[in-house]
Amino acid sequence: MGPYEAGRQVEEVQRAYGLTEVVKLGSNENPLGPSPAAQDAIRREITRLNIFPTGGLELRRVLARQFDTKVENVIAGSGSEGIMSNIMRTFLCDDDEVLTTEGAFIGFQVLARSRGVAYRTVPLDRWHYDLPALAREITERTKIIYLANPNNPTGTIFTRQEFDAFYAAVPERVLVILDEAYFEYAQDNPRYPDSMHYRYDNVITLRTFSKVYGLAGARIGYGFAHQDLIANLLKVKLPFEPASLAEAAGIAALGDRSFLHASLEINARGMAQVTAALTATGVECVPSDANFVMTVWPTLEEAAGVVEALLRQGVIVRPLGAWGLPRCVRITIGSEAQNRKCIDAMQAAMQQPMAAGAYHASNT
Ligand SMILES: Cc1ncc(COP(=O)(O)O)c(C=O)c1O
CATH class of the missing domain: 3.90.1150.10 (Aspartate Aminotransferase, domain 1)
Known part of the structure; x- marks a missing residue:
């Protein structure tokens, strides 16, 4: 590497x-x-920089209300990459393998390869995830499958039907990371399936404030999953992540319609x-x-x-x-x-x- x-x-x-x-x-x-509301929130929060953050609890509460779920189903971190890194540390053992597409988002490639586990891919199918091929490649060692929808760098999406056909082949013990860093841009496309409308116990949805809210430099992201998955991630995550300025910016940005x-x-x-x-x-x-x-x-x-x-x-x-x-x-x-x-x-x-x-x- x-x-x-x-x-x-x-x-x-x-x-x-x-x-x-x-x-x-x-x-x-x-x-x-950056979102102007987020900038104001950072200015307000800056006078409290001597105080340790709360580990994202307030942002998790706001997200739970906004997305009509429980706080136990939500995690916040230093960007969605921060949460991805936490997922790797929490769930991957040395003999496990991760499975994704060729040309997957480079942040995921970096994290998975640096963890030292087997990193397996299938070719893209006309610049789309080849979900049937991915399903065929699952082995007993597969622990994590990474899918980005929309995908970076191709910009392509898969549909709910395509996902469901793939999901039917995924054993319960395999964790699917569904990276929706760009979901806001895709959500008006009727072919795009927002994963908040189809929840599965072994799927974690990751999202970010880096793109549509303009907060890439703040490093703030969030995720939704079954409460047992979130509980395990909370055990392993850095106790004070995300930073308080980032959390304040995220909360304000969510309100900046x-x-x-x-x-x-x-x-x-x-x-x-x-x-x-x-x-x-x-x-x-x-x-x-x-x-x-x-x-x-x-x-x-x-x-x-x-x-x-x-x-x-x-x-x-x-x-x-x-x-x-x-x-x-x-x-x-x-x-x-x-x-x-x-x-x-x-x-x-x-x-x-x-x-x-x-x-x-x-x-x-
Ligand atoms: C697919 C995908 N996931 C995650 C990220 C990173 O998001 P964050 O800034 O929240 O770590 C990006 C940013 O480029 C991305 O393209």
């Missing part, structure tokens, strides 16, 4: 390429900034703007239900070339080699102006044949 490499930062690209204006569309961050709607609206408009323009330019875009779109290139050289050409024009996007998808590049949906800059840069890049070959997008 190597250390996780975060996406490139604006200042670093400004320095490296001698640019003043750089837009970052590499890490699925919210173009509106106008910010939520603004985030969804800017994303829906931006998704239409970006995918229409890129498709017209000949770039293959995988239809997405999240706040990013994955583009597919005929060769890894072309994918790398386009990333570099965009960087030179001040646009940071995400090459997906580290995910195991070297021909793919993920573009976060930004503000209208950021999207425009990205589209212009892509159109310019596609007109400039580079040494390794022209930027021909694949339509296969």
Whole structure:
């Protein structure tokens, strides 16, 4: 393993390429900034930083009310990754294996591989989870199956029917992590199954404030599961996680409905703007239900070339080699102006044949 490499930062690209204006569309961050209500809550809470946090109890209570469940069914943590890490520590023994798709969310890959257990995958099926193949791959050693819906980085979803057919093959002793970091963006799609509407005892749903509420830097996420699962996670979790500023921000963000709607609206408009323009330019875009779109290139050289050409024009996007998808590049949906800059840069890049070959997008 190597250390996780975060996406490139604006200042670093400004320095490296001698640019003043750089837009970052590499890490699925919210173009509106953080929820204003969350910012106010952090300012209020800051005077109490001398006091230890309560382990997320208040946020768990608020989430239980909002999602009509019991506090015993809710956990909060330092981002959904913090909860994922806790799940690994709580439930995985050395001989266990985890099972997921190729190109799974890199945070999960890092956590599972660093735990040292067997990490098994099945190929994607036309950029979707191949749930029937995953079901066939379950063995006696399988302890955790990880599914993200919508999936990062492909942006694709699976339906309730597809999940149920898969779930029928999952033994009770296997824990299914259902990562719904992007559920807010997908929930208006009638094909999208919000897992709060179908609860199973061995499924844990994970969600985050990092995306639609713009709180990625605060590190705050939450999860829903059977109370026995939550009780075990509470035994193992860091006692004072999440941090009090993060918890206060999360509680305030949940009440900030106008910010939520603004985030969804800017994303829906931006998704239409970006995918229409890129498709017209000949770039293959995988239809997405999240706040990013994955583009597919005929060769890894072309994918790398386009990333570099965009960087030179001040646009940071995400090459997906580290995910195991070297021909793919993920573009976060930004503000209208950021999207425009990205589209212009892509159109310019596609007109400039580079040494390794022209930027021909694949339509296969
Ligand atoms: C699928 C998925 N899960 C989890 C996360 C991380 O969420 P958090 O910031 O709450 O740890 C991300 C962020 O990129 C993600 O894409």
